[in-house]
Amino acid sequence: MDSILLPNEIEMYIDTMSPQKMQNLGSHQWLEFHQRIQKLNQEALIEVSALKEEHVKETLVCFGKVPILVHEAVLISIWKQKVLPQLLKLEPCPETTIVAYSVLYHEAVSVALLELVLFHPNCCETLEDAAADLLEYSCSNVSQLLSIKPIDPPLNEKSEKEILRQKNNLSFEIGIRCLTIVRYLAENLDGLPVSTKSKIYGDYDVPILFTEILSVAPWIKGNQIYTGGKWRDWDKEQLGQHEAQVWLTLRQLLLDNECSKYYSLTDRHRAQLAKLLPLLTPTLLDQLSPLIELKHWLCRLSVMEKSASQPKPLLIETILDIKEAILKQTEGKWKTIAKKQLSNIFPVERETLHEIAGKLSDAYNTEFLEKFDEAKGDAKCAGCGKDAIQRCSRCHKVWYCNRECQVNHWNEHSTNCSP
Structure with a gap:
């Protein structure tokens, strides 16, 4: 599958990444940022599935921007808990939910991109202090899997119910992805702050x-x-x-x-x-x-x-720098933030809606998603052709369903297996 971003576009998008502010969610500037994160995620998917050089991952590591993805996930997590309920009190029956859904989806996109790039140990190491926030965030979302279940859309669904259903379903998807993120953190504990190991066990x-x-x-x-x-x-x-x-x-x-x-x-x-x-x-x-x-x-x-x-157990005090910074910045003024965001999250002007729809249509790129679903299929075992769940730990290019198939296939694979 062809790339959707050129190398210089990837570098420009990542180089200009900066942590977003709670007050700006839903604004035109934020929509532009959301569009870029979504395109980076799509490009990273293409690179992984096509076994290309992972330019998105390497650039995120090079510019030290992986912690920003953690920041975005934590930011939206706080927003949907604190601000979204206030917005729905101010506007219980919004005419359109497209921007509200985009804010919720921004969290899922950030987590999806984290899941892709944290497969690599050098990417985990660049988390540094953000590892504590990511671990707390991931475990919190995993624990939600004990109670939440995906909900199918009913007929004649009201807008408020639609937002809450989308929030629930995205929380399920995020929790599932966080299972993998916790695994990557567990496998790379030696390269993370000691407090991370203490917290994961304690x-x-x-x-x-x-x-x-x-x-x-x-x-x-x-x-x-x-x-x-x-x-x-x-x-x-x-x-x-x-x-x-x-x-x-x-x-x-x-x-x-x-x-x-x-x-x-x-x-x-x-x-x-x-x-x-x-x-x-x-x-x-x-x-x-x-x-x-x-x-x-x-x-x-x-x-x-x-x-x-x-x-x-060894107890080490951990400060969640990202979460604490967001809470300090907002000062708990959730209702005030909701009032300022109301026109951005639930726009009513037709021209504004057309402009937003154009931006989001380009960001979500449904044609790409359809092609990707057709092209990727499920990973197949190189030994027997069955569905596979493990990649070769050396080259990360070939999949296997179990250890026996990997051993039997080694004579053939060894000539092409290189880190």
């Missing part, structure tokens, strides 16, 4: 959170599984991509050499983690063989005698 207790997520399996709905942003038919055996991310995160955290230093295995932890053993079925282990080590660890844990004294 305050957010990701091992227990992800155990609960597995028990709920929000990516499953009857005979369908959520993958690639869509609900697809499921044979009840094939391992889904999102479930794989959860298992790999648990394996990474629990088998980490420093797990015992940060994670106190209390009676509660043992009881919760024991729920994982029945889920580690032979079918699952065939599809994701690294989990065999995790099963052995859990078996040892179940028969291990309790320690006389549990190690205390």
